[in-house]
Structures are given as structure tokens and as C-alpha cells.
Amino acid sequence: MGMIIRMDRKFVFKALVGSHNYNLNVDEIKNINTGDRFITSDRDYKVFVLPTFEDLYKGDMYDIRKLPNILYKANINFIEVLFSNEIIINDELGREQKLMLSKIFENKDEISKMNLPHLYNSCGGMFLSKMKLLKKGTDGTQHLVDTFGYDTKQALHAYRVLDFIVRFANTDFEDFKKAMTYNEQEREFMLDIKRGLFTLESFENFVKFYYEAKFKQLKEKYHSFTPNQELKDKLDNIIMEIVKLSL
Numbered sequence: 001m002g003m004i005i006r007m008d009r010k011f012v013f014k015a016l017v018g019s020h021n022y023n024l025n026v027d028e029i030k031n032i033n034t035g036d037r038f039i040t041s042d043r044d045y046k047v048f049v050l051p052t053f054e055d056l057y058k059g060d061m062y063d064i065r066k067l068p069n070i071l072y073k074a075n076i077n078f079i080e081v082l083f084s085n086e087i088i089i090n091d092e093l094g095r096e097q098k099l100m101l102s103k104i105f106e107n108k109d110e111i112s113k114m115n116l117p118h119l120y121n122s123c124g125g126m127f128l129s130k131m132k133l134l135k136k137g138t139d140g141t142q143h144l145v146d147t148f149g150y151d152t153k154q155a156l157h158a159y160r161v162l163d164f165i166v167r168f169a170n171t172d173f174e175d176f177k178k179a180m181t182y183n184e185q186e187r188e189f190m191l192d193i194k195r196g197l198f199t200l201e202s203f204e205n206f207v208k209f210y211y212e213a214k215f216k217q218l219k220e221k222y223h224s225f226t227p228n229q230e231l232k233d234k235l236d237n238i239i240m241e242i243v244k245l246s247l
Contacts, residue, residue: 012064012093012101012242014047016086017077022160023182024190046081050246065243068235071111072227074119076126076164076180082108083177100242104235112176114231119168120222123161124215130158131207134200148196150203156194159207162215169218 019025020043048064070078081087082105089098104111113119133154137145144152168179182190193203 009049009052009063010092010246011090012048012050012097013087013089014045015081015084015088016043017046017080017084018042018044021080021083021085022180023184023187024156024160024194026191026194046078048081051243065239068232068239071235072115072118072232073122074115075122076119076161079112079119079176080180082111083180094245097242097245100238100245103238107231107234109174109176110228110231111235113173113225113228115227116173116222116225117227120165120219123165126161127158127211127215130154130161131204134158134204144196148200150200152194152196155198155203155207156190159193159210160190162207162210165218165222166214169221 048067051063051065067078087105089101093101134150135145137151141151141153144150164179168176171179192198198206
């Protein structure tokens with residue numbers, strides 16, 4: 001679901017994603033050692049588009065037809081769009097299409113726990129992947145590696161996906177929004193990670209302990225739930241109707 005929409009693509013809805021949804025957005029980060037300031041927290045969106053006739057024929061476009069499968073795979077970065085602080089629905093959609101789309105958002109709480117085993121596995125996999133990238137940096141975060149010896153933004157996200165699993169379980173899987181959103185006190189600790197308050201060794205020791213003591217202890221609880229195939233089928237039918245009404 002890329003951010004660039006070709007002119008022949010009609011979007012269904014787009015949603016703000018990332019730090020602005022978690023109350024972790026900041027205009028700038030100050031280097032606690034040098035006083036240098038770094039601009040951060042861009043506003044990023046995920047956009048969901050309708051397929052064209054060519055897409056339907058060739059079947060190779062990554063469009064809104066993929067949404068049910070993406071949600072069923074339980075990647076928190078996609079479930080998040082249902083709970084976004086900013087959701088923009090295309091005014092050009094027909095009345096029936098908007099009605100069908102509203103049914104997805106009405107079921108967002110059930111969708112968030114549709115596949116808890118996959119949610120647990122997905123977050124665990126994301127954590128391990130991000131930990132492997134700590135010392136590498138990207139075009140946008142190389143300055144953090146140069147300053148602190150590791151990508152503190154990547155570190156924040158590595159810890160956040162672990163912490164989400166704990167926080168969501170603490171709501172008995174009833175409040176995805178609460179689990180992904182940090183209050184002011186919690187926010188300061190999270191931003192301390194991003195500010196480079198911890199050395200690489202300190203962060204690694206902390207997060208490895210959290211992984212063993214908190215995250216791994218919840219595997220059995222998450223895996224005790226059976227994926228909700230009936231809800232997945234319902235989503236498939238809703239999306240099918242939205243696409244059919246666009247033809």
C-alpha cells in the first residue's frame with residue numbers, strides 16, 4: 001500500500017500511521033551529549049486504493065483486495081490503520097461503498113484480535129529484525145548511529161513491538177488503541193530511548209531481559225486462541241462488494 005497513487009488509482013481511504021498515533025511524535029530530538037537537534041516524526045500515511053480493470057485481469061496489483069489477508073496476518077502496522085487518529089475516506093465513493101467500509105471500522109475491535117497467534121509471532125519477528133539493524137542505520141537515521149553508536153529510532157520500535165504484546169494482553173485483548181498509545185509518563189521513557197539516553201549495551205541488556213521475562217511468558221496465552229476465520233470471510237465479502245460497486 002504505497003504512498004504514491006497513480007492518476008488512474010482511486011483511493012478508498014488513507015490513514016495516518018506511526019508515532020503520531022502512539023503519542024510518541026516530537027518535532028525534534030536534542031542530542032543529550034552535544035546539544036545538536038534533529039528533526040523527526042514525519043506524518044506518514046497508508047493509502048488503500050481500488051483496483052483498475054487491468055489489475056483485476058492481471059491480478060498483480062497490491063490494492064485494497066489485499067486488506068483482509070493483511071489484517072488476518074496480524075501485522076500491527078496495518079491493524080493500526082483502523083485505530084488511526086486521522087482517517088480520510090474518499091468523498092467520491094458511493095453511498096453503498098461508504099456503508100460497506102464503515103462495517104470494517106465498526107468491527108475493528110474484533111479485527112484487532114482476529115488472529116492472536118499470528119499477532120504474537122509477527123511482533124516477535126519484527127523485534128528480532130529491528131535488533132539486527134541497530135548498528136546499520138538508514139539514510140534518515142545514520143546520524144543517530146554516528147552519534148550514539150546505534151540507531152536509537154530502531155531501538156525504540158524494537159522495544160515498542162515487544163511492549164505492545166504485553167500491553168494488549170493487559171487489556172484482555174479488548175483495547176488495541178490503549179495498548180498502542182502511551183500516556184505522558186510512559187512517553188518520556190520511550191523518548192529517552194530515542195534520545196540516546198541508554199548506551200547500546202544498556203539498551204540491549206534491558207530489552208533482552210524484557211523479552212525473556214515479559215514477552216516470552218505470553219506466548220502460550222496468545223497461542224491459546226483460535227484464529228477467527230469467520231471474521232476473515234466477512235472482511236473478504238465486504239471488500240468484494242466495495243470493489244464490485246466500483247466497476
